[in-house]
Amino acid sequence: MFPFIFEWIWDPSHMVFMGGLWYALGIIGLGMTYCIVKAAVDTVQGKGGHDH
């Protein structure tokens, strides 16, 4: 699943598959990072809780 792994091949079928996979993982990862970071920033800024 990484380019340094034995089974990795730079060919179209792999690229399509791994492209899809990393695209999905990327979105999930970025999305969650965004949410967590923004939540942290919001919290520091005093948002949330009952002073909402």
Place this chain on the structure above:
Amino acid sequence: MSTIEENTKDSVDAAVKEPGAPEKESEKIEPGLAQGSIIVSFVIGLAIALIIGWIVFPALLYSEKEQPFDFSHEVHNDLVDGCESCHYFRDDGTFAGVPKLWLCRDCHEEVQGGTADEETFVYEYVWNDREVPWRIYSKQPDCVFFSHAAHVVKAEMDCETCHGPIGESDSLKPYEENVITGYSRDIWGKSISGLNKKHIWESMKMDDCADCHKEAGMESSVQTKKDACFVCHK
């Protein structure tokens, strides 16, 4: 889920309306102080984990084992004609590996040099006709088929490429055994991260073999376009 605002409002209202709810205490903490302690705790946790992971874990993972006695490749190398004098090929092309007693016996029927290690060898092993239970640093697991002939004869590689300058060593390094797998540490390599490899002989994992095979243009596997599995596995 878009009903969150509504819900939140409800719950907040509820909390306000219910005095004496048990979780009041948490709200007493000053936000700044709380954040400070949170960051410090995080850093402490991080530091502890790093120490355990990089120092304690490797120390626990490998257990050092003594060889039966010390051996100098350097001394022997001067007396014989190259590695293959002792580490020879059998007639069927298989590699004999670490020599058996009969080969050493030619010279070591009696003590020659007088080191304590040689005495141990002669008295405990030669005279008792007992094979030396050497621990083999480069021993591959049972699933691996390694042909010395293919590498040394066919591919004309020299011993040092994979074994390093062992022939110049004056004594045996400690043998480190992975307590989980039972492997010699030389397979994974000294570096616990497995990253900073400078010489071929520093690790002997599948990927190390595969890199070289790929370089040599061996591509008989349908699945990986590298060398087929059965080339090195049995």
Place this chain on the structure above:
Amino acid sequence: MKIDRRSFLSLGLGAAAGTALTPLPWKLTDDLSIWTQMWPWTPVPQDGETTYVNSACAICPGGCGITVRKVEDRAIKIEGMDGHPVNDGGICPLGLSGLQLLYGPRRIKSPMKKENGKWVKISWKEAIAVVSDQIDALRKNGEAQAIGCISGLRKGTTSQLLERFLLSLGSPNYMSIPSSYDAYELAVSRMHGRRMTAGIDAEESNFILSFGSGVIEGWWSPVRMIRAHSVWKEKKAKLVQMEARLSNTAAQADKWIPVNPGAEAALAMGIAAVIVKESLYDKAFVENYSRGFEEFRNMLLDAYSPDKAASITGVPSSVIESLARDFAGASRPVALYGRGNGSQPGTLFEAMAVHALNAIVGAVNRPGGVWAVEQTDDNDWPAIQMDEIAKKGLKSPRIDGLDPGSEKDPGSLVSRFSELAVSGEYPLKALFIAGANPCYSFPDSNAVKAAFEKIPFIVSFSSYMDETVEYASLVLPNHTYLERYEDVPAPRGMGKPVRGITRPVVSPLYNTRNTGDAVIELAGKIGGSVAESFPWGDYETCLQETFGEEWGTLEEEGFTSDSDFSPRSWEEAFKEDSGKFNFASAGFLDSVREIVPEGDDGSYPLILVPYDTLRLSGGYIGDPPFVIKTVEDTVLKKRDSFVEVNPETAGKIGVKNGGYATLSTPKGQVKVRVNHYDGIKPGVIAMPRGLGHGGTDEYLAEKGVNVNELIGPIPDPQSGFDGAWGIRAKLTRA
């Protein structure tokens, strides 16, 4: 700073983040999976130098050469020896599994004595002393003749040493276990007028009439015959198989003739009758080299006309006629005798009938036929020394009633052993067992066990814990054939002379001793003339002296052979005036011709026949784990044996395929499962030999039913051999 829930959580988060940045989780995951690849409880075979040792297989009398592959001092694989005259590289499943016998749990690891029903390990010195004391006592008591020996080793020096040992003690009761080969040899000897040994030049035959012989299922010399079968296929030779069941041989034959069980002899005679009637016989042979043909012809035409033969055999007369024409018309026909793997002797009449059939088409001493070769003594050992006790003992008759040394001597008889050993002219007081497992492999094995219980002193030389050892008082365990020197005589039916040798492929694993050495040592301990009869220091010396110059070749190659050998031509073979082939030899034309199976057909409407397969060893060594693994689930399922029943017969009884049934015969009753098999004659049920072992080997014991518990011997009035081929039986739904 206050350690509260949040900072604690934060500490944990930091630790988690930190851990992810160290090799710990990743290396641990990797190493744990490597651990599963190296589970300490999964063995890792040690590597080392590979060597090959040529030897011989001694599990069955097949006489194959083997090459054992070794890694350092471990034997890791048995293979057929390339270039060996018997098997040339091929090997049977049993032979391949020899190492499982060597290293297996069945081994007896030291001499043992039974004390209060329990085995106690003893030293060889003590063991030898115990035996010699017993023998001394019997001999002093004038009961030397009450010492017996049952040996599964038919020829070869070990059996000769054992026989010699008994004779030197003063007992005539050395009994080897006869097989169909002995019966055929006796038939050939009687018809040729001299002690003969018979070979079949099978590879050269092109029309093979097999009277139930499991040509590819272990008959006489299993691997050699399978190879011959392949030769037949290549050169399009015809094989016709005559038996009630579609055996593997029948399945591979060009024609399967389902014949009424037990009517094989009648079929042979019927075929001979057609040949005689239609003058298809080999006139050159019959007219010049035989006598008694007229009587033979008359008997045939009288008793075995096609219609009569058809009614006895159940084979249509047209089929008999066409078989006869094809057989007689073939350039190199041969007829084979001995049912299944040939372990059961059968009747002399049947053996003679088959041999007569060979003779009338001239298939004697010519390529592709039966080779009758004079028996020669194997050794020139010095004469046996006999003291007074021995001489006196030898005056007693044998317990099996045979007259040793006479022309009619079939060697030995064990068909009435269980009766005669305990209630014959004199009961046996001591019994040696070598290379045999009578308590398992003799028909009516329960009666055999009962007899064994009455014999006060039994010594077994077995290497393995088997049913018979359980009845012994003492075991002097032999090395396995992979740990000992021993000559392996030519296999049954091998036309050309071959001798093989087993050798210590590995050093003996346990405190065992070659039976040859044990006998020599025992003789020495007994002393006097007995000791003098064994002038060799040890067994290996005996072998070297016995084989003289041949020994060198045996040591080097693992076998000796004479590939150019051919039997005497008809002129040479029959040149002595009395030596003409005799169609009317004693006991043939006037003999009782059919053995009637035990049991009345009212209570037992069916007929049970045992069968042999190479996947089940019916002999004295039971299946090793690999071989029992190959047994099909229509033969053995968990602990249940299956019997083969024609669906029509099963339908009448009302037993479904795979259903349970009770099988009873006059000898016993067992629970079995039923395998609906189209390839068996209705009214006949078949069951394999080789299952139902006792003993302690969990890979073999308690699996299925021992068919020998259900059948019994019927002595052939002519020869005394066990002539039974089956028994009446009843099958009811359980």
Place this chain on the structure above:
Amino acid sequence: MDSALIPNGVKRCSFWQFYLFIGAVGVVLLWGVLAMLLIWLKGLNQTNMNDAYGFALWIWADLAVIALGGGAFFTGFLKYIVGKDELKNIINYAVLIGFICYSSALLILAIDIGQPLRGWFIFWHANVHSMLTEVAFCLSCYFAVLTIEYIPLILENRQLDKVPFFHNLSHNMHEVMAVFAATGAFLSFFHQGSLGGVAGVLFGRPFAYREAFFIWPTTFFLFTWSAAACGPCFTIMLTRLIEKVTGKKLVKQNVIDLLAKIAGWMLLTYIIAKTIDTLYWANVTVPELGQTLAEFYSDNALYKMYFLFLEIGLFGFVPALILVTKKGRNNGFLLISAVILAVLGASLNRWVMVLQVMAVPVLPFESWNLYFPSWQEVATTILPVAYGVILVALSYRYLPVFPQEKALNPIDG
């Protein structure tokens, strides 16, 4: 005792009543856990699987729960991508069911493999040509998405929501939920399809094999389609079940009606496609391989041909026709019957595509294989059900799963 955790404005049963129930289900769960441990410690010899039945009850359960858990992705797809906003009132529950189904599937897979400690090889050493690899990747990724979808619901618990960070996190996740849902839908289309591909690519097994449409066998599309059709049915079925158990109306009829209508049309189109596929397979693919349809069905009670008709007719067309008609949807009995039949249909389809594939002999001289699961297999298959019941119960008690509950069940006073 736990009133502080219970959402405001709703009524829940007493603490003791609730935990007695959890305890009872917990016993079943423990039974499953025991079986699971036995299997992990002693190996797969604890099952009745064999060399003919390499795939058996577990793989069926896997395929079935994933198909039925398909309600989550399809409802999400409808709400976030298609914009059927009413579905917000059932999506929490759909996500919860999806979460349970997918976590169960992963757990079963972890039990099912012979070497659980090497399970990560499927990712690390992935063979991208294998349908199972695709399944594993998409399944894990989509499970992550489901977790992400489930987390805000957890954070909405009255107490957790008071923590500012959690409140913000939940809020932010809601903001970007459409992106997650879209990713989830993308992943689901593929792994539902790959699960169909698992059987469809087996060109050594004519019973399973389907010819390829583009690069995927037709089962690829049929599986996605049937999951989209039957998953929402399962959601509706469980909604009705929880309503029955709690004795409350939790989701408004118009929401159910909308979901049922879409599911109905999906089911109808699916079953037509399935029929066409079956006809093509039976009349073209199979005869080309020298076999007839009849050879795939036996006298054995488990593998009779009427299962095919049952699947297409009673479990296919019947529920589809009920669900596409307004009358059918409005009749409570017909609606519940239809969704149950559809759920049975999906389960039967997965059963056939796993178990019967193993049972049908391919070599002419081999015979039918039969299999009956061991208690360990049954227990580990029931384990997720118990776990699901507990999770649903806990979620229902402590989280605002049904936004309409308060409105539909106003507390007196």
Place this chain on the structure above:
Amino acid sequence: MKKGHEHKNPKKYGMVIDLDKCTGCGACMVACMAENNVPFKKDESNKLDSITWLRVYKLTNNKPYPDTEICYLPRPCMHCEGSHGHSPCVSVCPATATDYSTETGIVSQIYTRCFGCRYCMAACPYHARYFNWWDPVWPTGMEQMLSPNVSPRMRGVVEKCSFCYHRYQLAMEKAYFEEREDLEEDEYQTACTEACPAGAIVFGDLNNKGHAVYKLKSDPRAFRLLERLGTNPKVYYLSSREWVRRQGDNYLEHEETGKARQKVHH
């Protein structure tokens, strides 16, 4: 330092089994077990849980007495080539534990890579793949006979016939040592081939005109199992009996044996 590996003459090892000669004795099964460290249990009568890389099937023509015929058919792994090495099992393995070598045409199985999902078993129509349901246990002493050339398998992985690939490895090792590149026909033979007392099994390079299998595979009696599926197996059978040849594949009633089109999978 390293010498390149020039790719020439790809080999395609295969087998021709003469069913007219096969006696069903079972020697091939045992030779295989002994050669390849195949484990055995106390009860092996459940054939669905009994590891026999090479299994001898008993075929019957299903006719009643006395027209019944039987024929034995040894079934090793077919080492299917499929199209371009995509055998039914190779492409489905999610962890690349099974692979096809274009150099030898052998389908490999790596036990230490396999994690036991059994998808390959579901894919194989020949039931040539076996799962280690149990830990292999050798009774005390019997582990002595284990061969170091084949690694024993652990519980929880799939195993199958490898065409005794280790013998190829050892033969090539010897060849390299003797500075040769090619093997003689007899240098690499499988254990079952060698053991078969009937000489019914012939093994060699199907691409090599000098090898016996090259000619035998075009024998008029030759057929392969389930050819129509497009598995493209490398094991050929010879039988002079029509009913046996017909049982080698599925045929519709009107179809003639051996005349069916093979499917090609891309």
